[in-house]
Amino acid sequence: MKILQISPTYYASNSVVGGGEKYLIYMSKALLAGAKQCDLKITIDLLSFGVRAEKYTINEQIIGEVMSGEPWNPHSIELPKLDAKINDFDVIIVHQCLSAFGLFVGSHARLAGKIVVGMDHGGGEHSIVLRSPESSEVYDLFLAQSLFASHSFRDFIVRTKVIPGPVDTDYYNPDRSIKRDPHLVVAVGRILPHKAFDRIIQSIQKPLRLVIAGTKSDPSYFDYLVELTRRSPYEIEIIEGLSDDQIRHLFRQAALFVHASTHFDYRGTYYHKPELLGLAPLEALSCGTPTLVSNAGSLSELTSIDGCLSFSDDNELSKILQMYADKSIEIPKPHDIHNRVVDRYGMKRFGKELIDELFLVGNN
């Protein structure tokens, strides 16, 4: 089975947009893990678009290609090249599938007679989707990474399959040799208003100290956070540019990970889909770190993992943080948290379930 994952943008140090890009790599690894379980030979390629065409490999197993084109303008793509690429594969998984780009790519995959799977990562919806639900029939299947994500497809007649995850549980795991700091609270993510780091800054309390690690994606929000930090009497640090290894180290050190995304940011702006999975809290949980998430988007679904709690507002966030500070909350062992993540969101489980689903679609 030859699978091509297509995403408008790609995961690289200079082009990270968000979890949507990193997700492709997790999904590829998960499919390889699932195929190994099924004793199935598969190949997985990634295709995305950028200013400069290039090719790359990940773990010598996943081949990536960046075609020249503007990721948000489908007409900038060289169509014959795209069609030729699509023709080489059996299954096309289209990310940001409801955006103009996703619909364009998905339609060409459909016209080429491929099995076409669509996934949404919050990259937007073209007006044709709202106008004509039949446009969704470009896809054979919608794949949702969470129950919340599945709501994106509820108006369509195409079947939606929810397969939670995946997260790289091989990379993100607990390390007993690293001592946890009982007062360290960590928050990780792109520094964007809907990630609501401001809520955490305003709720932190002694003896806890907060480290925020992320990329300055919105300078004015970053400045706002710096100002809040400056005014706060508590120990708060904002760090940029950490590598994946450094982030994992932070997870392993932390007593608590907090993810406070919101539907309404500090200016009152509404976000329809602030989180469709919550990759950062999942990575933290996979490292065995107790986690506190808001109830925005899909985040509350993570509470199915022991060690993950959810809060609904700032008061509740403060109260729970207080309980952590007082150690009045029972915390599962890191390996138990990790194992639960493996069971529910792990690579093998996800990969196997997705491959089964692809066969089901193919047989139909």
Add this chain to the structure above:
Amino acid sequence: MKILMLSNIFPPGFIGGYELGALDVALGLKKLGHEIHVLTSDYFLDELDEIGELNVSRSLFCSSISHEVISSETIVKQGLFYNFHNIRAIGSAIRRFCPDMVLLFNISGLGAISIIQYLDKIRIPSVLYLMDNVFQGLDRQSNIYKKYTQSIGKTAIGSLMKVIAMSKNIENEVIETLGHDLGSVTFIPGWVDFDIIQEPQIIIKEKEPVKFVFCSRVAPHKGVDIMLDAADELVKNGFKDFSIDIYGSGQVAVFMQKVKTKNLDSYIKYKGITSKAEMLLILSKYDALLFPTWEREAFGFVASEAAASGCFPIMTNGIGVSEWFFDNYDCLKIDRNVNSLYAAMLQTMLFSKEEFFCIRSTALRSARNNFPFKKWLSIIENICFEMVKKREFKNTNKLSKGVESGLLVLNSLSDDTL
């Protein structure tokens, strides 16, 4: 076989030979035991159930032949490239009727380009029957063409589509329009159903005026003005032993006023509109058919019908039907100008009794050899059988919906940037 047939318009009303040809084939294939479902526009209705023996759905929308006034931009966009309503109607018919193949007649005005792409993508065999350039008006340099191909890709005649053309003339024109070849083309001329007409007796009476007939659309592109001027020249030069009877619809009033203005009303008479069957009988009463039509005439059914009735054709050289006749043997071929037609009419008027008999009876024999409907229908049927054999993918239902959606999306995205 179960055959879905598409035609932009369909009898009982008709404008030209294309839709009449479609009707002949539909009825002929039905008689041979095939199940036919015709999908057409509602330009002509059949409220009296005149062709009730066929299953006809008049649910398509034709932009180019419509009772509404439609902008030229819409005619190009929806008529030539893409009409969602039509793709959806065709898809729905395919899902309900489950045809073995699709037979395309005149798809001009229905969104011809995307119909061909749609059928190719849902992997259903089809035959494109070219009696005219159904892509006429396609400008490959235009912005709309560039946007369309940038969004959806170029049209190509795939392995599951076979082209039948009435002439080399029409094949060349379509190739020039599309910019690519049409694969292996089978040429099938216009036909005459010899079951419905008896072989006429050719009787030449001396000292009778030569009886010319014109039977086509009364419009400049069919050469009515050339014919008028040639007749005027004949009269002016003292060659008055002739008459021209006119049959057909079109710009009749304008033409007959010109006849009156030139004082030719004792030579040229308008006879009205008749059915095809009646016309075959009427033609046998004439000596020669005048058919100075435009050079891009794909075929010209009337010339084959006239010849089959013993009325030899005087026709524009190079038109489709002329490929089946020899000049000065079973027809007279003219350049499309007054002098050339004048010369041919005069030559006819100066024929001896033997020459007259010879050319008329030769035309009759040629027509009987070349244009028997039964023979060509059998070839059409065989082509359909061959195409159906190529079908590998039977379950088109889900695929057809998906491809419909794909075309909808790509056209909508294409519109974003138009």
